[in-house]
Amino acid sequence: MSSSNFPFSAETYANRRRQLMTEVKSGQILLISNNYSSINFKDNHFRYRQDSSFLYYIGINQPEVFAVLDCEKGTTTLYGDDVSMDMIIWTGNQPAIKELAAKSGIENILPLSNLSDLNIDQLKYLPTYRAEHELFLSSLGVKVIQAHKDLILAVIQQRNIKSAQEIELLDKAVGLTAQMHKKVIEGAKPGMTEYQLVSIANAFAWDNNCAFSFPPILTINGQTLHNHYYGNVLKEDSMVLFDGGIELESGYCGDMTRTFPAGKKLTGIQTDIYNIVHRSYEKAVELSKPGVYYRDVHLAVAKVMVEGLKSIGFMKGDTDEAVATGAHTLFFQHGLGHMLGLDVHDMENLGEVLVGYDESISKSKEFGLKSLRLGRKLKEGYVITIEPGIYIIPELIAKFESEKKHLEFVNYETVNKHLNAGGIRIEDDYLITMESNRRLGEPLTNDLESILSLKS
Amino acid sequence: MSSSNFPFSAETYANRRRQLMTEVKSGQILLISNNYSSINFKDNHFRYRQDSSFLYYIGINQPEVFAVLDCEKGTTTLYGDDVSMDMIIWTGNQPAIKELAAKSGIENILPLSNLSDLNIDQLKYLPTYRAEHELFLSSLGVKVIQAHKDLILAVIQQRNIKSAQEIELLDKAVGLTAQMHKKVIEGAKPGMTEYQLVSIANAFAWDNNCAFSFPPILTINGQTLHNHYYGNVLKEDSMVLFDGGIELESGYCGDMTRTFPAGKKLTGIQTDIYNIVHRSYEKAVELSKPGVYYRDVHLAVAKVMVEGLKSIGFMKGDTDEAVATGAHTLFFQHGLGHMLGLDVHDMENLGEVLVGYDESISKSKEFGLKSLRLGRKLKEGYVITIEPGIYIIPELIAKFESEKKHLEFVNYETVNKHLNAGGIRIEDDYLITMESNRRLGEPLTNDLESILSLKS
Numbered sequence: 067m068s069s070s071n072f073p074f075s076a077e078t079y080a081n082r083r084r085q086l087m088t089e090v091k092s093g094q095i096l097l098i099s100n101n102y103s104s105i106n107f108k109d110n111h112f113r114y115r116q117d118s119s120f121l122y123y124i125g126i127n128q129p130e131v132f133a134v135l136d137c138e139k140g141t142t143t144l145y146g147d148d149v150s151m152d153m154i155i156w157t158g159n160q161p162a163i164k165e166l167a168a169k170s171g172i173e174n175i176l177p178l179s180n181l182s183d184l185n186i187d188q189l190k191y192l193p194t195y196r197a198e199h200e201l202f203l204s205s206l207g208v209k210v211i212q213a214h215k216d217l218i219l220a221v222i223q224q225r226n227i228k229s230a231q232e233i234e235l236l237d238k239a240v241g242l243t244a245q246m247h248k249k250v251i252e253g254a255k256p257g258m259t260e261y262q263l264v265s266i267a268n269a270f271a272w273d274n275n276c277a278f279s280f281p282p283i284l285t286i287n288g289q290t291l292h293n294h295y296y297g298n299v300l301k302e303d304s305m306v307l308f309d310g311g312i313e314l315e316s317g318y319c320g321d322m323t324r325t326f327p328a329g330k331k332l333t334g335i336q337t338d339i340y341n342i343v344h345r346s347y348e349k350a351v352e353l354s355k356p357g358v359y360y361r362d363v364h365l366a367v368a369k370v371m372v373e374g375l376k377s378i379g380f381m382k383g384d385t386d387e388a389v390a391t392g393a394h395t396l397f398f399q400h401g402l403g404h405m406l407g408l409d410v411h412d413m414e415n416l417g418e419v420l421v422g423y424d425e426s427i428s429k430s431k432e433f434g435l436k437s438l439r440l441g442r443k444l445k446e447g448y449v450i451t452i453e454p455g456i457y458i459i460p461e462l463i464a465k466f467e468s469e470k471k472h473l474e475f476v477n478y479e480t481v482n483k484h485l486n487a488g489g490i491r492i493e494d495d496y497l498i499t500m501e502s503n504r505r506l507g508e509p510l511t512n513d514l515e516s517i518l519s520l521k522s
Numbered sequence: 523m524s525s526s527n528f529p530f531s532a533e534t535y536a537n538r539r540r541q542l543m544t545e546v547k548s549g550q551i552l553l554i555s556n557n558y559s560s561i562n563f564k565d566n567h568f569r570y571r572q573d574s575s576f577l578y579y580i581g582i583n584q585p586e587v588f589a590v591l592d593c594e595k596g597t598t599t600l601y602g603d604d605v606s607m608d609m610i611i612w613t614g615n616q617p618a619i620k621e622l623a624a625k626s627g628i629e630n631i632l633p634l635s636n637l638s639d640l641n642i643d644q645l646k647y648l649p650t651y652r653a654e655h656e657l658f659l660s661s662l663g664v665k666v667i668q669a670h671k672d673l674i675l676a677v678i679q680q681r682n683i684k685s686a687q688e689i690e691l692l693d694k695a696v697g698l699t700a701q702m703h704k705k706v707i708e709g710a711k712p713g714m715t716e717y718q719l720v721s722i723a724n725a726f727a728w729d730n731n732c733a734f735s736f737p738p739i740l741t742i743n744g745q746t747l748h749n750h751y752y753g754n755v756l757k758e759d760s761m762v763l764f765d766g767g768i769e770l771e772s773g774y775c776g777d778m779t780r781t782f783p784a785g786k787k788l789t790g791i792q793t794d795i796y797n798i799v800h801r802s803y804e805k806a807v808e809l810s811k812p813g814v815y816y817r818d819v820h821l822a823v824a825k826v827m828v829e830g831l832k833s834i835g836f837m838k839g840d841t842d843e844a845v846a847t848g849a850h851t852l853f854f855q856h857g858l859g860h861m862l863g864l865d866v867h868d869m870e871n872l873g874e875v876l877v878g879y880d881e882s883i884s885k886s887k888e889f890g891l892k893s894l895r896l897g898r899k900l901k902e903g904y905v906i907t908i909e910p911g912i913y914i915i916p917e918l919i920a921k922f923e924s925e926k927k928h929l930e931f932v933n934y935e936t937v938n939k940h941l942n943a944g945g946i947r948i949e950d951d952y953l954i955t956m957e958s959n960r961r962l963g964e965p966l967t968n969d970l971e972s973i974l975s976l977k978s
Contacts (some may be wrong), residue, residue, distance in 0.1 A: 100562075103559040103560075103568060103652075104559075104651050104652050104864050105571045105736075106556075106571055106573065106574050106864075106871065107651050107865055107867060107869075107870040107871035108651045108653075108870070108871065109867075109870070110736050110737075110865070110866060110867070110870075111737065112559060112568040112569075113568075113737065115561045115562055117562065118562050151917070151921065153919050155747070155750045155855065155915055155917060155918050156744065156746075156747045156752075157746065157747075157748050157749070158746035158749060159688070159917075172923075190657075195560050195562075195563050195564045195656045196559075196560050196653065197652065197653030197654040197656070198653040200653070200657060201653045201656060259731070260732045261728055261729075262727055262728070265725050265728030266730045268724060268725065269721050269724065269725040269726050269728075270720070272717055272720060272721030272724050272725075273717075273721045275715070275717045275752070275753070280566050281559075281566075281567065281568075281569065287614065287775065290612075290613065290614035291611070291612045291613075292612045292613050293613070293614060294615075296731070319869055320621055399611065401574055408562075409562045409566070410566060411563060411566070413563075414563040414564070414565070414566065415563035459611055461610050461611060461615075462611050465607065475653070484862070
């Protein structure tokens with residue numbers, strides 16, 4: 067967005083800051099804007115992305131501004147410089163710092179040079195995730211960079227609960243994400259290369275003045291979980307997994323996954339697995355509501371998967387025991403979902419565990435559960451993804467089998483007959499409501515029949 | 523590109539390194555790979571772009587590898603670790619470091635942990651342009667980061683002269699760039715928003731498995747030189763300036779500019795200015811050949827512009843004097859061109875002045891000439907841009923007039939009648955040949971008649 071284009075009112079930003087200062091109580095909170103990230107030389111840079119907490123509390127979408135919130139005085143000071151007349155020749159007129167501050171509800175403005183007057187012993191700041199942040203803190207005199215946990219927790223508590231206005235923006239981001247997925251499913255044809263499908267998605271994003279919320283996964287090898295290679299050619303019998311999301315100008319994100327054939331149908335085993343994933347998804351939707359631990363939803367979903375995998379001969383034995391010992395993790399290696407908001411993994415920069423867990427539940431270190439980003443009890447106002455998946459990973463199957471793992475629950479002989487079944491995931495975004503949940507955005511169906519009907 | 527996909531042979535990389543070590547003579551040259559750049563949290567990153575010198579001398583297109591060239595021994599050591607079995611589950615099989623080293627013609631491999639054994643007093647490195655580079659050098663124990671000028675000069679000397687194989691890649695990059703421009707010109711229609719035109723360009727890039735070589739300028743306000751706002755709607759009488767380039771998987775770049783009407787024609791004054799810019803361009807092409815200072819070409823072009831601007835009443839007086847005093851800079855504020863290669867401003871990270879100037883010619887500090895990136899004597903094998911432009915910048919005109927600047931040469935009264943004429947630039951990419959020059963890529967015409975014929 068243009069740096070003078072604020073999605074919320076000045077009052078909203080001021081209220082958010084007031085709440086944060088009240089919660090943190092003491093010290094001065096320093097909010098650091100992101101810089102342009104250089105590509106191959108200083109002045110050639112990637113698209114600009116402001117820090118999400120800066121967007122949330124300040125709303126100014128440009129680099130070289132910093133905010134200090136004095137918790138004791140309850141005031142906010144914006145540090146920034148206006149552009150020079152010389153710069154205007156090159157960049158055109160830019161909004162004045164004063165104008166930006168007004169739109170953020172900030173009354174105090176100081177030039178950047180005054181940053182050196184800050185008392186670094188009083189400063190509280192969030193964790194750094196870019197090298198530039200570390201250099202900036204060092205330039206202020208901070209010797210050992212150590213984010214402040216009370217500040218982190220206060221921010222998480224506040225940003226985890228989405229306001230009505232935020233939900234409106236998330237509805238929009240997710241709705242556009244669904245439209246993008248529809249275009250990709252409809253556009254996929256045997257003979258195309260994966261990057262040409264990414265191109266369809268990217269053109270849709272650009273046409274709507276949006277960006278990707280993360281580098282999409284678009285692959286005929288969905289079993290490779292973090293695949294960012296786009297060079298494979300789609301064949302008649304290829305199955306495509308597309309995990310991609312739209313990011314609005316305001317920073318709010320969508321995140322969806324669909325799995326579909328390049329041609330007109332899936333193989334028999336893929337159809338069976340798809341339907342198991344879909345039943346798992348529906349179980350997750352059924353169970354996700356306030357007061358329920360998301361880890362319990364994850365484990366209930368795992369049981370539906372085991373039942374399904376038993377029905378096709380991939381697994382055997384007692385379902386509860388299988389899930390208790392983690393046998394399902396051979397097929398479902400990741401977590402059921404995560405928080406979504408201004409970041410696609412919302413606030414992951416503040417610490418995945420602090421966002422997704424709390425004092426009542428700690429993150430497991432076991433394979434499978436250690437990849438569950440969100441375990442805590444759901445609350446009204448949370449926005450989460452629900453994304454079960456089943457993946458036939460030959461390397462992992464060979465490893466588990468050679469280690470004689472889960473022999474009681476896995477029919478390796480049957481599984482080894484279907485090593486090219488691939489990976490299937492279904493992912494949508496949900497708001498936790500007072501009584502249960504609501505799918506965000508204008509929905510795109512996800513049952514196999516509906517998906518196949520898009521391909522006719 | 524995939525990290526195991528090298529555009530040159532192992533012998534080529536080895537030869538390039540040998541030449542560099544011979545030139546630098548002493549010490550150990552450290553080549554640092556680029557990391558992934560984080561967007562809003564650590565694991566969410568922009569597209570990967572390797573450092574261009576790393577691509578040139580090593581060719582490995584991935585992070586977390588470092589090369590040390592021992593100038594005295596003439597050997598190269600690659601520092602890197604193979605991915606773990608655990609990682610393969612998430613990312614799929616990755617090429618082994620040994621395989622990557624072989625493709626780069628490197629025999630010695632050491633794990634990353636051995637980097638700490640390096641003798642930092644012996645190390646020579648290139649200038650840093652990302653905060654991560656500074657943190658990496660600090661982690662090695664370097665206290666004051668100071669790049670080594672003998673190394674910089676040796677790299678510039680080598681990379682400034684493009685080999686036949688590099689020229690082939692540049693021909694391809696520029697050819698695709700021309701096709702992209704044609705699509706944008708043909709696609710532009712009144713009623714569209716600027717970002718929808720960027721979308722056409724971006725889809726073309728993705729469809730060809732390429733990226734942009736820099737964030738494109740696509741604007742109906744071409745007089746704002748570094749405009750990256752894409753939110754304006756094209757009107758029937760809008761004039762569009764598009765400055766954009768394709769970057770191949772191998773890293774080689776194109777860079778072109780076209781100016782054209784959103785509708786079917788330009789206004790009278792825009793037509794006049796377009797033709798002046800086109801004559802200036804043709805003068806530059808005529809003069810650019812080995813042995814000629816590019817600054818002299820720039821100044822000769824400025825004279826053609828002054829002649830043209832005199833013919834439409836914008837300027838007056840003696841042409842040579844006008845250029846000598848810099849009166850033309852009211853209309854032509856930037857430089858005629860720059861080097862092009864693995865970077866769109868080739869090697870700008872090594873220092874613009876060291877790339878574009880040498881001991882025989884130093885860069886001017888005067889308005890206009892201070893923006894000329896390339897001033898040195900042209901040589902066979904240079905690849906350059908030729909990009910004259912005329913810009914009616916109301917703020918600059920008001921400033922110069924209020925300062926009573928160039929009253930002898932500028933008819934402010936006439937100019938002030940055309941403050942909305944906008945900005946026009948024509949840019950193409952040329953190889954300096956033994957006797958003169960050759961335009962790179964399959965050309966896209968740039969005279970106004972041909973441009974208008976694309977709009978019918």
